[in-house]
Amino acid sequence: MTTSPYAAGPDPSAGQPTRRLSRQTDGRPAAPVRIVHLGVGNFFRAHAAWYTERASDAAEWGIAAFTGRSPATARALSAQEGLYTLLVRGPEGAAPEVISSLSAVHPADDLDSLRRYLADPRVSVVTTTVTEAGYRRSSSGGLDTAAEDVVRDVAALRGDPVDGVVTTTPGRLVAGLLARRAAGAGPIAVVPNDNVPDNGEMVARVVRDLARAVDPSLETWVGEHVSFVTTMVDRITPRTTADDRAEVARQLGIDDPETVPTEPFSEWVLSGSFPGGRPDWEAAGARFVDDVGPFEQRKLWLLNGSHSLLAYAGSSLGHETVADAIADPEVRAWVEEWWDAASAHLSLPADEVRDYRSALLARYRNPSIRHLLAQIAADGSQKIPIRAVPVVREELEAGRVSRGALRLVAAWIAHLRGAGAPVTDAHADEVVPLGEGTLDEAARRTLEWLAIDAGPHTEAVLEEVTRLVEGLGARRSS
Numbered sequence: 001m002t003t004s005p006y007a008a009g010p011d012p013s014a015g016q017p018t019r020r021l022s023r024q025t026d027g028r029p030a031a032p033v034r035i036v037h038l039g040v041g042n043f044f045r046a047h048a049a050w051y052t053e054r055a056s057d058a059a060e061w062g063i064a065a066f067t068g069r070s071p072a073t074a075r076a077l078s079a080q081e082g083l084y085t086l087l088v089r090g091p092e093g094a095a096p097e098v099i100s101s102l103s104a105v106h107p108a109d110d111l112d113s114l115r116r117y118l119a120d121p122r123v124s125v126v127t128t129t130v131t132e133a134g135y136r137r138s139s140s141g142g143l144d145t146a147a148e149d150v151v152r153d154v155a156a157l158r159g160d161p162v163d164g165v166v167t168t169t170p171g172r173l174v175a176g177l178l179a180r181r182a183a184g185a186g187p188i189a190v191v192p193n194d195n196v197p198d199n200g201e202m203v204a205r206v207v208r209d210l211a212r213a214v215d216p217s218l219e220t221w222v223g224e225h226v227s228f229v230t231t232m233v234d235r236i237t238p239r240t241t242a243d244d245r246a247e248v249a250r251q252l253g254i255d256d257p258e259t260v261p262t263e264p265f266s267e268w269v270l271s272g273s274f275p276g277g278r279p280d281w282e283a284a285g286a287r288f289v290d291d292v293g294p295f296e297q298r299k300l301w302l303l304n305g306s307h308s309l310l311a312y313a314g315s316s317l318g319h320e321t322v323a324d325a326i327a328d329p330e331v332r333a334w335v336e337e338w339w340d341a342a343s344a345h346l347s348l349p350a351d352e353v354r355d356y357r358s359a360l361l362a363r364y365r366n367p368s369i370r371h372l373l374a375q376i377a378a379d380g381s382q383k384i385p386i387r388a389v390p391v392v393r394e395e396l397e398a399g400r401v402s403r404g405a406l407r408l409v410a411a412w413i414a415h416l417r418g419a420g421a422p423v424t425d426a427h428a429d430e431v432v433p434l435g436e437g438t439l440d441e442a443a444r445r446t447l448e449w450l451a452i453d454a455g456p457h458t459e460a461v462l463e464e465v466t467r468l469v470e471g472l473g474a475r476r477s478s
């Protein structure tokens with residue numbers, strides 16, 4: 001499906017003439033919009049948009065994508081009529097593919113278009129990829145009703161359910177669902193594609209909480225008309241670099257500022273119903289199962305957990321990318337130790353776990369993927385509780401003060417205390433102070449914030465965490 005379309009454009013690669021993407025020359029018309037997506041980041045374009053492109057019925061399923069916040073991506077993608085290049089980077093080289101499944105791209109604040117799409121009975125799926133922080137959850141998992149933007153959204157929709165101006169993802173979903181209910185447009189599926197356990201129930205909860213706050217009868221309508229699908233998503237997709245854009249120019253003669261680099265591996269496991277229909281995503285390799293839980297636990301603990309360990313421990317040693325960090329024998333040993341701790345609590349056959357671990361090592365070592373540790377380090381407040389804490393707790397329940405599991409917590413504490421990648425966190429005000437003061441104080445405060453109650457092992461856990469933070473510091477200065 002590699003194509004070479006274009007209208008004249010600037011040249012990003014040393015004098016070589018290049019063209020810009022356009023549908024006229026690409027030859028593929030935009031499919032009718034039947035899917036709405038919120039959050040047009042790189043991952044969505046490497047994953048759900050790619051599966052939709054590859055569905056056997058792709059010509060019937062166009063996506064209207066909305067940015068998460070800023071309008072820049074909508075402007076850039078609209079200028080090329082939704083087309084963009086996916087650059088699949090494997091160890092053997094890079095293969096570009098022009099993706100055409102985005103039929104329209106809108107800025108986040110184009111609420112009229114969002115409401116219009118959701119009021120259309122032909123639209124039957126809403127997907128989201130807005131990062132863990134985008135769902136505006138409180139630490140209890142429900143909607144953060146104290147957050148200022150959430151308070152504003154509730155007031156706006158109470159005051160004007162038809163035109164109220166909202167900014168959060170739950171607010172935008174509820175605004176769209178109000179329009180759908182008013183139009184009698186029928187049932188719809190909401191499909192979150194972020195790395196959050198039980199993400200279907202997670203988004204159901206914030207939507208119901210916000211719906212109830214706006215209009216209790218809407219919560220009932222949501223219960224009857226909206227299916228929340230749970231997913232496990234996997235495809236390592238870094239930020240775009242100038243090299244990616246130049247590679248596309250070199251291979252296809254296209255200047256595509258919206259190029260998205262990704263790896264060859266991809267996985268999408270879904271559970272839930274689609275009452276209004278969906279694309280034939282299985283044709284592209286998606287799997288529909290009764291229970292996503294075991295897949296999700298395997299991926300979140302083994303992949304994302306080790307990613308976070310690499311991000312905090314690896315960056316504190318001066319490594320910049322996943323490939324750099326995993327090449328450091330000591331860091332690799334820490335990853336193996338983390339995997340040993342996590343693997344003990346996975347409900348999957350041992351040989352499957354072993355194969356998954358060795359496949360992960362190969363993916364991390366992929367020399368043509370430049371995945372920055374600083375990107376993975378962002379929003380630890382949302383990630384450590386789901387990536388590290390369950391394994392620490394399982395180990396404690398098995399009577400073990402697990403060095404392999406606690407190192408991830410220790411590495412995050414070192415990060416909060418200034419080591420390695422800078423702290424970028426939606427809850428920085430809350431978590432940066434956790435790392436302040438003496439190391440003992442920081443460890444106690446952080447374990448309490450993470451609700452790690454080690455009971456009789458409390459002092460042993462504190463000692464281990466302190467030793468591990470010091471160990472990282474010692475390696476740093478050696």
Ligand SMILES: NC(=O)c1ccc[n+]([C@@H]2O[C@H](COP(=O)([O-])OP(=O)(O)OC[C@H]3O[C@@H](n4cnc5c(N)ncnc54)[C@H](O)[C@@H]3O)[C@@H](O)[C@H]2O)c1
Nearest residue numbers: 039040041042043068069130131132134194195235236237
């Ligand atoms: N990149 C990967 O390798 C990968 C793989 C699997 C899953 N994911 C999931 O995808 C998410 C996005 O990753 P990405 O690589 O596309 O990142 P990205 O930075 O390219 O895109 C993030 C998107 O989320 C939106 N967003 C961010 N904060 C938001 C907020 N508070 N409210 C609303 N929208 C918000 C942004 O506007 C953007 O559209 C991750 O957080 C993760 O849960 C990523």
Ligand SMILES: O=P(O)(O)OC[C@@H](O)[C@@H](O)[C@H](O)[C@H](O)CO
Nearest residue numbers: 195233234235236237304307376
């Ligand atoms: O995307 P985040 O920020 O949730 O986490 C960073 C990485 O661990 C993650 O993006 C992985 O690359 C991805 O989950 C692989 O499928």
